[in-house]
Amino acid sequence: MYASLRIPHFVSSVRAEKEKEMPAPTVRLISSTMVHLRESSSSHAEGSRRRWELTAWDVAMLSTPYIQKGLLFPMPPGPLYAAIQHLKSSLSRCLLHFPFLAGRLATDLETTTFVDCSDQGVQFDVAAADGVHVSDLASAGEIPAVVNSFFPLADGTVIGFDGYSLPLLAVQVTELSDGVFVGCSFNHVMGDGESFWHFFKSWSEITSGSEIISRAPLTERPPIHHECGRIRFLVSEEHMARxxxxxxxxxxxxxxxxxxxxxxxxxxxxxxxxxxxxxxxxxxxxxxxxxxxxxxxxxxxxxxxxxxxxxxxxxxxxxxxxxxxxxxxxxxxxxxxxxxxxxxxxxxxxxxxxxxxxxxxxxxxxxxxxxxxxxxxxxxxxxxxxxxxxxxxxxxxxxxxxxxxxxxxxxxxxxxxxxxxxxxxxxxxxxxxxxxxxxxxxxxxxxxxxxxxxxxxxx
CATH class of the missing domain: 3.30.559.10 (Chloramphenicol acetyltransferase-like domain)
Known part of the structure; x- marks a missing residue:
């Protein structure tokens, strides 16, 4: 039998009691804008594509919530406003490699859902978490509920199907008392965790000064999807579960x-x-x-x-x-x-x-x-x-x-x-x-x- 009385549980209980006595921190939305692809040459291969096909693995995700992940950083050097503007500018450049993320879902009435790459934009929010410090989140075992507000499209009921009207990618930069959190809400129809972090790393590379990204996204559909035939599945809210x-x-x-x-x-x-x-x-x-x-x-x-x-x-x-x-x-x-x-x-x-x-x-x-x-x-x-x-x-x-x-x-x-x-x-x-x-x-x-x-x- 394993022992049931351990100090860590006692410590966490004391911490929980202290947290009950403290007022819950709040997150203030400062601004919300749309970021679009920066002007590119007509020779840019991805920039010229108007339609991005989805696979069976993608379409099956239409009823799945957005991926919401992000990273906590210490406070950037220099004025935070300048750092945020630079993030926005580098995101625009990064979207040249990922133009489908600035699109919206659309329906081909003869077949199924696809992505219309007409650059309707990526949502970019700036917020502030009053009274929240990096140490409150970095060393804590328990994750406070305020973290949920560090993400755009924060409602956990938002699903892939909403990408017909909502952005396929939304970013939020949240200022803490001594740090910054960069969070993304990423429509799961567009990719899995491997793809999510692929985009996130590419964005960081451009932000940190690289002229190119270390790994270009390859979007050609796998042979298996061509061999198995066209997808014919016209979806509606009736198919969804929230x-x-x-x-x-x-x-x-x-x-x-x-x-x-x-x-x-x-x-x-x-x-x-x-x-x-x-x-x-x-x-x-x-x-x-x-x-x-x-x-x-x-x-x-x-x-x-x-x-x-x-x-x-x-x-x-x-x-x-x-x-x-x-x-x-x-x-x-x-x-x-x-x-x-x-x-x-x-x-x-x-x-x-x-x-x-x-x-x-x-x-x-x-x-x-x-x-x-x-x-x-x-x-x-x-x-x-x-x-x-x-x-x-x-x-x-x-x-x-x-x-x-x-x-x-x-x-x-x-x-x-x-x-x-x-x-x-x-x-x-x-x-x-x-x-x-x-x-x-x-x-x-x-x-x-x-x-x-x-x-x-x-x-």
Whole structure:
């Protein structure tokens, strides 16, 4: 049995009581403008394209909330107004490489949804968070609700389908007392996490003085989509599902590099796969699946599900180029009976995830597209009441993003796509940072879970 009384839970409880006594900080919107593509030569290939085709993976995202991610930075040198104007100017130049992000969704009545690249603009908001300091967010495990207001289109019910009228990309620069937060709301129809951070890094490169970006977006549709036939799916609001996030606690659990090494070794030692090793993320996901299931005190005969968002770029045959821009991911699922999940060792759950991911091949990815073209639909119900889901990836080099002010302090996300059991994995500065969303009473129980705290205590 794992110990249930640990000092970290006591400390977090005291912090929570102090926060109740303090007035909640507010965010003031200072300005909201539209940024358009800077004038380019007629020879610019992407600038001349008027229509951007969507794939099955893209159209399926029409009912999915926008991606809302951003980075916290120390205060830029010099006048902040000048830094913000420079951000706006560099965004205009960056859009020459990503002109589809300044477009809007449109419908071809003979086929389906596409992107009209007529440069209707990217929303650019400037705001101020009175009384919020970098230290309030950089070192805190608990993520305060004010962070949700650091993003434009902050309503978590905004979905891909709204891109017919709303910007496909919206940016907000929020001034803190001693820092700046740069947040983006990115229509998920336009791309997955890989594409989101591709754009974000490209923007930072231009802002910091580069004349070119390190990786141009490749937007040619994969051969599989040409082979499977044209998409014929005329969508309407009837196809959509809007989800309003319930009251949740959101906090980071930061696992050191040594903790991840120990966790991975433990999972492989307990149940080594026949081919290949259990990965760090598979071992961490297995740990959190067990700990959250235990925190929920589910009946032993109930079924619980663990989902992971995995990419298809390297699984396709031939694999897609590294710069491919768009969606190319799916969510795989593993089910287990609660009693067995908790009775077995960590390696048992990690092996189940490993085998499911290993079994997702080129044939699996191709089958999804082939069947989707025959019976198109949008994603509904990616979350389950007794389950967990891990999104994002520690592969993304988010701390390599530099607008000329140095590396970001921490990554934060908005209100969109948050529900009980949702987790986002990021490459931390010393290991893996895991953002976890849970109902408050489940989070309180999780903070006292001995198996979790044993790993968090490894420095």
């Amino acid at each position: 989800f309003s996030s319930p009251p949740l606690r959101v906090r980071f659990f930061r696992f050191s590099r040594n903790a991840i090494v120990c966790l991975k070794a433990k999972a492989n030692r307990q149940l080594r796969p026949e081919v290949g090793d259990i990965s760090s993320l598979q071992a961490l996901t297995a740990l959190m699946w067990r700990c959250i299931t235990r925190a929920r005190r589910l009946p032993v005969d109930q079924t619980t599900t663990c989902k992971m968002a995995i990419g298809n770029r390297t699984r396709l045959d031939p694999p897609l180029p590294a710069g491919y821009f768009g969606n190319c991911m799916e969510a795989i699922a593993v089910k287990a009976v609660v009693g067995e999940l908790l009775a077995q060792e960590l390696g048992w759950a990690a092996r189940a995830l490993h085998d499911r991911i290993k079994g997702h091949t080129n044939l699996s990815a191709r089958k999804f597209v082939e069947e989707w073209v025959k019976r198109p639909s949008v994603y509904h119900g990616l979350f389950e009441g007794n389950g967990v889901m891990v999104g994002s990836s520690p592969r993304y080099e988010i701390y390599g993003i530099d607008f000329g002010w140095g590396s970001g302090v921490t990554v934060l996300s908005g209100a969109a796509n948050k529900y009980d059991g949702k987790m986002s994995a990021y490459r931390g500065k010393g290991g893996i940072d895991l953002e976890v969303c849970l109902f408050p009473h489940f989070m309180s129980a999780l903070e006292s879970d001995g198996e979790l705290l044993d790993m968090l205590s490894i420095v």
